[in-house]
Amino acid sequence: MAETGVVVLAGTPIGDAEDAPPRLLRLLAEADVVAAEDTRRLRALATRLGVTIGGRVTSYHEHNEAARAAELVEAAAAGATVLVVTDAGMPGVSDPGYRVVRSAVEAGVRTTAVPGPSAVLASLALSGLPTDRFCFEGFLPRKAGERRRALAELGTEPRTMVFFEATHRIAETLTAMAEAFGADRDAAVCRELTKTYEEVKRGGLAELAAWAADGVRGEITVVVAGMVPEPATAADHVGEVLTLVASGHRLKEAATTVAERSGVSRRELYQAALAARDQSAGYRDASSSSSSKEAD
Structure with missing residues (x-):
C-alpha cells in the first residue's frame, strides 16, 4: 500500500474572495481529491481565485456525507491528499466535515486543517459582546414549540451565544429570544459579512426583533449576550455562617470564612448573621415563654 495520505479540512471565503488563505489556493491546485459541498460553487470559487483545480472533484454534502466519508478516507489511506471544503466557512462548523474526520481518526489516517474565514468568529468579534467565553448553537429548531424549549434550556447560559x-x-427567532432571555438582553445581528452590504445591527432583543419585522436579507448570524447573574447579597449566605456557628465556630470567624469564599462584604455578612441569630433566639424565648404559660 502507498504511504498514507491526509484529509485536509479547509476554510473558504464567507464573502470576499480575497480572504482565501494562500494554502487553500495551493491545495485546490495540488490535491488529488477535492470534496465539495456544492461542486458548482467550488468551480465558481476557483474561477474567482484564478486557480485551476488539479484533482478529481466529488460532492460531499449532508445527504451523502455518511457514505462518502468512507470513500474519502479510503483514498487518503491509499496515499491521496483529500481536500474537504464547504460553500463558505469552515467544514464541520454547521456544515459537512465531522463524519469524515471521525472516519479518518478511526482508520488512523492523518487529518489537518487550513484555518480560514468563519462567520462564527467574525460575528463574535464584531458583536461588541464579551468574547472570553462563548458557545456556538447553530440553527435553532424550526418549529415554534421546539424552539421555545431550546431557548428555555439556554436561559441561564452565562456565555455569549452564537446562532x-x-x-x-429571523424576526420570529428574535421575538422568541426576547421572550426567553428578556427584551433588553444585548445582542447583535450580523449579515452579509465581508460582502458589499455588510451590516451589524446591535441592541436589545426586542429592539432587534422590531427592526427585523420589515425583512432582513442575506446570510445572518445572531450573537446574544449570556445571562449576567444577580450579585450575591449577605442574606444569600447567612445560612452558611450560622451552620459554621452551630458547628462550633465563633460568629466573626464564620462570617470571615464565608465572606472570603463568596465575595460578600464581611461586615454586612456579620451584621446579617447577628440579626438572624438574635431573631432566632428571640423566637425561641417567646416560644418557651408561651409554652410555660400554657403549662400553668
Whole structure:
C-alpha cells in the first residue's frame, strides 16, 4: 500500500474572495481529491481565485456525507491528499466535515486543517459582546414549540451565544429570544459579512426583533449576550455562617470564612448573621415563654 495520505479540512471565503488563505489556493491546485459541498460553487470559487483545480472533484454534502466519508478516507489511506471544503466557512462548523474526520481518526489516517474565514468568529468579534467565553448553537429548531424549549434550556447560559438563522425566520427567532432571555438582553445581528452590504445591527432583543419585522436579507448570524447573574447579597449566605456557628465556630470567624469564599462584604455578612441569630433566639424565648404559660 502507498504511504498514507491526509484529509485536509479547509476554510473558504464567507464573502470576499480575497480572504482565501494562500494554502487553500495551493491545495485546490495540488490535491488529488477535492470534496465539495456544492461542486458548482467550488468551480465558481476557483474561477474567482484564478486557480485551476488539479484533482478529481466529488460532492460531499449532508445527504451523502455518511457514505462518502468512507470513500474519502479510503483514498487518503491509499496515499491521496483529500481536500474537504464547504460553500463558505469552515467544514464541520454547521456544515459537512465531522463524519469524515471521525472516519479518518478511526482508520488512523492523518487529518489537518487550513484555518480560514468563519462567520462564527467574525460575528463574535464584531458583536461588541464579551468574547472570553462563548458557545456556538447553530440553527435553532424550526418549529415554534421546539424552539421555545431550546431557548428555555439556554436561559441561564452565562456565555455569549452564537446562532445561525435563515432570513425568513429571523424576526420570529428574535421575538422568541426576547421572550426567553428578556427584551433588553444585548445582542447583535450580523449579515452579509465581508460582502458589499455588510451590516451589524446591535441592541436589545426586542429592539432587534422590531427592526427585523420589515425583512432582513442575506446570510445572518445572531450573537446574544449570556445571562449576567444577580450579585450575591449577605442574606444569600447567612445560612452558611450560622451552620459554621452551630458547628462550633465563633460568629466573626464564620462570617470571615464565608465572606472570603463568596465575595460578600464581611461586615454586612456579620451584621446579617447577628440579626438572624438574635431573631432566632428571640423566637425561641417567646416560644418557651408561651409554652410555660400554657403549662400553668
